[in-house]
Amino acid sequence: MAKAEENVYTLASLREHLIRQEDTIIYGLIERAKFPSNSNTYDDKYAQIPGFSGSLVEFVVKNAEDVQAKAGRYTNPKEHPFFPENLPPSNVPSYPFSQFLHPGPASININKSIWKMYFQDLLPLLATSGDDGNYAQTAAADLSLLQAISSRIHYGKFVAEVKFRDAPQDYEPLIRAKDREGVMKLLTFTDVEETVRKRVEKKATVFGQEVSLDSDNDGNGKRKFDPTVASRLYKNWMIPLTKEIEVEYLLRRLD
Numbered sequence: 245m246a247k248a249e250e251n252v253y254t255l256a257s258l259r260e261h262l263i264r265q266e267d268t269i270i271y272g273l274i275e276r277a278k279f280p281s282n283s284n285t286y287d288d289k290y291a292q293i294p295g296f297s298g299s300l301v302e303f304v305v306k307n308a309e310d311v312q313a314k315a316g317r318y319t320n321p322k323e324h325p326f327f328p329e330n331l332p333p334s335n336v337p338s339y340p341f342s343q344f345l346h347p348g349p350a351s352i353n354i355n356k357s358i359w360k361m362y363f364q365d366l367l368p369l370l371a372t373s374g375d376d377g378n379y380a381q382t383a384a385a386d387l388s389l390l391q392a393i394s395s396r397i398h399y400g401k402f403v404a405e406v407k408f409r410d411a412p413q414d415y416e417p418l419i420r421a422k423d424r425e426g427v428m429k430l431l432t433f434t435d436v437e438e439t440v441r442k443r444v445e446k447k448a449t450v451f452g453q454e455v456s457l458d459s460d461n462d463g464n465g466k467r468k469f470d471p472t473v474a475s476r477l478y479k480n481w482m483i484p485l486t487k488e489i490e491v492e493y494l495l496r497r498l499d
């Protein structure tokens with residue numbers, strides 16, 4: 245099983261997976277945009293949960309990760325917790341996930357940067373100002389979207405490993421020379437990035453439109469969210485952070 249999975253990792257198959265993840269992320273954006281900003285969700289002073297200090301969103305994410313860790317989520321090398329500190333072990337039988345990644349850089353986790361980007365940069369673009377009291381639902385929408393974004397960005401490790409295996413002779417001298425810029429240049433495909441950005445904006449426009457049985461009205465109604473938020477997310481953060489993961493991974497690929 246593990247072996248068969250390993251055999252299907254090619255740059256083309258990983259890119260197909262990245263394309264499918266776009267759907268999850270765009271739906272996640274739509275789901276979060278359903279709620280207004282609901283700032284109490286993020287206010288450390290609001291929740292006042294006995295035995296817990298922090299915001300409601302932290303409470304929801306930490307507790308969800310705690311349950312999901314026990315249910316085995318983080319035994320999969322594609323999954324990365326936002327709060328890895330003090331997570332309980334899995335309580336379920338282990339599955340032989342493919343050990344495709346190089347052991348050292350396999351542990352890279354940039355969720356702290358993703359968390360910061362999400363709350364400082366993305367959320368103000370996505371959520372309209374207002375308060376409808378649905379703080380728990382808002383935090384649940386944040387959790388799914390954060391997990392989808394994190395999964396896509398950390399997928400960069402698999403992309404980097406495939407790129408390395410396809411051309412070790414090109415990567416090895418740059419890695420040995422710790423040439424960060426050289427590695428970045430070698431792994432970059434500007435035409436692919438351009439295609440990703442354009443497709444994401446198109447998908448966001450299509451998925452975000454109201455659908456009616458009168459086909460003349462499709463696309464003319466109000467939108468569920470601003471589709472340029474999705475393309476800006478990809479251009480400004482998703483692609484740059486995926487590339488950051490790829491560079492960090494490759495620089496430690498020979499350790």
Ligand SMILES: O=C(O)C(=O)C[C@]1(C(=O)O)C=C[C@@H](O)C=C1
Nearest residue numbers: 403432433434436437440483486
């Ligand atoms: O498709 C790749 O080669 C990737 O590494 C993914 C990705 C992206 O984030 O979409 C990142 C870097 C490349 O320049 C192109 C696209």
